Amino acid sequence: MHILIVAPEQIPVPPVLGGSVEISILAIAKRLAQNHRVTIVSRAHSRYPRHSSIHGVEIYRVPTGSPMTYLSHVQRFVKGKRFDLVQVDNRPRFVGPLKRTLGSTPVSLFLHSLTFVGPPYASRATAAKGLSQANVVVANSSSLKQQLSSRFPRSSGKIRKVWLGVDTKRFSPVRRSQSSRAFKVLFVGRVIPRKGVPVLLQAVKRAQSASSRPLQAIIAGGSTRSGYLGSMRSLARKLGVKATFLGTVPHSRIHHTYRKADVLVCPSQKHEAFGLVNVEAMSTGLPVIASNNGGIKEIVKHNRNGILIKNYRQAQPFANAIAKLANDGSTRKRLALRARSDCLQRFSWGASARRLSQVYAKLRR
Template sequence: MEILKVAFVTPGAYAVPSPRGGPVERVVEKVVPLLASSVEARIYGRTARGLPKRERWNGADCIRYPAADKSAYAERVLRSLAAYRPDIIQVENRPLLVRKIRRRMPGARIWLSLHSTTFISPPYLGPKMTRACLRMADRILVNSEYLASQVRARAPETADKIRVNHLGVETDRFGVLDPDAERHRRGWGDRRIVMYVGRLIPRKGVHHLLAAMPRLIRDVPNVLLVIVGSAFYGSSYRTPYVKRLHKMAKPFAKHVHFQPYVSHLEIPGWFAMAHAAAVPSDEREAFGLVNVEAMASGVPVVAARSGGIVEIVEDGVTGFLVEREHLTQGLADRLSQLLRDDPLRERMGRMGRERALSRFTWAHTAQRWLEEAGIVAQHRP
C-alpha cells in the first residue's frame, strides 16, 4: 500500500518542537509523531536557536525557515510544497495561506485545521475574505462543535467539509505527581489552592476571578489563587491589562500569587498543586486545553459556560459551569463549595481524570485524523 505524503504547515509563530510555543504548535508537536508510523509526515515551521534548519524528528521531517517576514516564510513554504507535492497539505490556523496555496497549486488536496475563531474574524479577515478562504479548503478540521458552528455561520456552504476532532492531553505527564509534595515544595502545604493557567488577556476573564476573591477569602480564609501565565507566550511583559490585574489583587496580596510565563513542560507540576481549576474565559473559547489538563490531573474545573468548554467539562460531574451573566458570583459560589467539600472535590477530580483518559487524549485525536484521511493505522519499519 502506498504511504500518503502529508505536509503540516504551521503559522511560523513558533518552532516545532518548542517548550515555549503556542497551542497551535503544541497540537502539531503532539499529534504528528502519532501519525508518523502511518504517513510520510513533514512539518513546516520557523527556525529557532538550537534547532537545525532540517532534521528528522519523532518520525517526521521538520523543515524550518526564518519567519520574521511572514510573506517570505510563506513563499519558502510554497516553493517547497510545489517540489514535494504532498497528497495532503494541512494548514494550521491560517485561512489566508489556504488561499495562497490554492492559487499556486490548484489541484492540491488542502485541509485547514482551525484552532479558534481569531483568524476567521475581524480585524484579521473580513466576512467576504473569510468565506472565500474557507470555500477553498477541501476539509476543515475544528476542535469543537462550537467552532464548527462558527465556521458554518460564516460559510454555510462548507458544512459538509467540516469535521470535529477534539484535542488531547498527555496522560502520562498530568496526574502522576504527588499533590502534597508539590504544595510543600512551594511552601503552600496549608493553603487551599485555586489554579488559573493561561494567557493574561481580557477575554480569558481573570478579572472576574479576582473580583470573586473577597467573597472566596471570607468563606475559605486559607485560599490562595495562583495565576500562571503572561500576556504573551514566552514573555513576562506587563501589558495595561496585566497591570490592572496586579492592582486588583493588591488589597489581598497574601491570597494571590502571580507566576509569570512558564514552559508547558512545567505545567503538570502546577496543576498537581491545585484543589480546583478556574477557567473564566468568554464565549470565544473554542476548546481550552487547560480544561482537559486540569481534569487529567484529577482537579475539578469551574469554568464559564461558553464556547467549546461545555463539550469538555461535564457540569456537576467533573466540575461546574457558571453562567456568564453571573460569572463573578458563580465563580465564588462554586469554588467555595469545592474548597470546603473534600468528598465532592475528590469525586469530581476522579471523574474528570476518567473522562480525560477515555475521551481526550492525543492518541484519540490522532486516530480520528487517520480515519478522516481513510488510513488504517499501521507501523512502518
Template sequence: MRKGVNAPVYPPRLAVVTPGSFVIPSSRSSSVERVIEHTIPPVADPQRTRIYGIRGEGLPARGRLNRIPCIRFPRGKRYIPSVIKALKRWPAQLADVHNRPFAAYRIKKACPRIPVILTLHSTTFMRPPYMIPGKESMLLAPLDRIVVNSEYVKQAIISRVPQAAEKITINYPGVRIDHFRQRWTAEGEAARTAGLNKAGWHNRRILLYVGRLVPGKGVHRLLEALPRIIASCPDVLLLVVGSAFYGSRRSTAYTRKLRAQAVNVKDHVRFIPYTPHEELAGLYQLADIVVVPSLRDEAFGLVNLEAMAAAVPVVAARTGGIPEVVKDGITGLLISPERIEQELAEAVIRLLQEPMTRRRMGLAGLREANSRFLWEHSSRRWAEIIEQVARK
C-alpha cells in the same frame, strides 16, 4: 480504487504547515504547535511526511520532530511563499494547513492539484482584522476539508459560510494522562503534600489559573471574586500562572492592572510568570480547583483537559467549546459569563467546602479524559481524515 496514472497514492506525500508564529518543536509555543507535536508524529509516515515551520531558538533549518523531517523558513511575509516553493519542489500530494485560512487559500491557489485541509484551532483568524467580512466563503470554497476542534467552532463557521458545512470534521485535542500525577491516591497525596511544604503552602487550599493574561481570559473577574471566597475560606491561595505572551514574561497594561488589583489580597495571590508546558504538571498536582473564567468564547480550552488528567475539578465559564469538555456537576461546575463574579465565588466556595465532591468530580474528570480525550484518540481521527481526503 484501481491504481492508474492519476490514482492517488496512500499514504500521500503529506505537508503539515504550521502557522508560522512559533518555532516547532518548542516548550514556548502556543497550543496549536502542541497539538501538531502530539497528534501527527505517532501515526504519520516519516518517509512521506514533512512539517514546515519557522526558524528560531537556535534550531537548524532542517531538523526532525520525532522521526518526521521538520523544515524551517524565515518568519514573516516570506514564510508562506517559501512553503509553496517547497511544496512544489518535493512535490507534496496533500497539505494540512493549521489555523491560517488565508495561507490555506494561497496554497490551494498556487497548487490547485493538491488537496488542502484547513485545521482551525479557533475562530480568531475568521474575524477582523485577520479576515475581511464577506470574504470567508471565497477563502473556504476551494479547500477540500476543514477540521475543527469543537462543535462550537464548527457552528461558528457554518453561521458565516453555510455551504461549508459538509466539509467540516471535528477532531478534539487530547492530553497525556501519564504526564500528570493524579490526586486521590496515596502516592499522589504524598507528593502533593511534599510540594506544598516545599513552597510553604502546607496549610493552604489552592486555586489554580493557567493561561495567558489577557482581558478575554477573565483573570480580573477572578480577582474581583476572590475577597468573597476569602471571607468563607480564609486559607485559600490563588496561583495565577502565565504571562501576556507565549514564551515571554513581558508586562502589559493589563498585567500591571492585575497586580494592582491583587494588592489588597496579596496574602492570597501568587503570580507565577510564563512556565514551559512540561513544568506545569507539578502545579496542577498542588491544585484543589482549576479555574477557567473566560469571558469570550474559547474554542476548546486544553487547560480543562489538563485539570481532568490531574484529577482536579474545574470551575469554568459556560462559553465556546468548554461545555463540550467539562460536564456540569460531573467533572466540574460551569458558570455564566454574564454573572461570573457571583457564580464563580459560589462555585469555588462550594467545592472548597466539599472535599468529597472535589474527589468525585476529579476522578470523574480523569475517567472522562481517559475515555474521550487522549492524544491517541486525536491521532487516530487525524489519520482517518488524511486517508479520507487522500482517497477521495
C-alpha cells in the same frame, strides 16, 4: 499517506514557551506518524536547527516575517515535492496559494479558533475564500464547527469536528503531601481581558469568607498587553487576595504547576473554541470550574467532572463553586477521578489523531 502540516508563522514548532496551536500540531503529528509519514514546515528559530526529527516527525524550518513572506518560503520548500495531503493550521489565506503550488494535492484547513477568520486578520470575504478552497475544514470542537457553519454557510458541508487532546502520561496525578493548609486556585493562560482574571481574583476574595481553608490564587501566564499584568497584581493587593503571579511558564514544565493546585478556574469571558487548559487540568486529576461557553461545555460536564458557571461574567457564582470545593473533599475527589477518567477515554492525543486519520482517509477515497 505522506502528510505535510504547515504551521503558522508566529511561533516555532515545538514552541519555545507555549502556544496551543503549535502544541497541538506536534502532539497530533507524533501520533499520526505511528501510521503515516508526517512532515511539518514551521518558522525558523535561533534555538532550533533548520531540520530535526522528533518521534518520527520531520520538521523543516524556513525564514519567517509577515504571513505572506513566510508563505513564500513555504511554497519554495514544497515546490517539486510530493505529498498525499497538506494540512494548513489557522491560516485560511494560505490555502489557495498552496493549492496552486501543489496542483491536485488535497488541502485541509485546521481551525483552532475564530481569530483568523475575521478582522483584523481577515475580512469575511477573504476567510470565506480560504474555506471554500479547502477540500476539508477541521474544527476543534462542535461549538467552533457551528460558529463556522453559521458564518460561512457555503462551506458548512465540508466542516468536520476533531477534538484536541492531552498527553495523559505527562499530565497525570501525583500524590500530594499536605504541607500547606491553603486551598490553591489555579489559572493558566494568557493574562488578557478576555480570559477573566479580574473575575477570578474577585471570586477568590468573595469565597474566602465561606471557605474553611485559606485561599491562594496562582496565576500562570504572561501578557501581551503592556501594563495589564501589573494592573492584575495591583487588583490582587487591593482586594487583599493572596496571589502568586508566575509569569509565562514553558509548556514543557506546566504539568508541575497543575500538580501544585487543588482546582483550575477557567473564567473565560468570550467564546473559547476548545480550551486546552481544561483537559490538561482534568488529566492531572484536578476538578475544573469553568465558564459555560463555546467548546468548554463539550469537555467540562457540570457536576460530573467539574463545575460549569452559567453567569460567568459575575464573580459570585465562581466564588460559590470555589468555596464548595474547598469545603467538600469528597465532591472534589469524585470530580477529579471522573475528570481523569474522561481524559483517558475521550481526550487523549491518540484519540485526536485517530479521528483526524478517519477524516483524511475519506478525503483520499
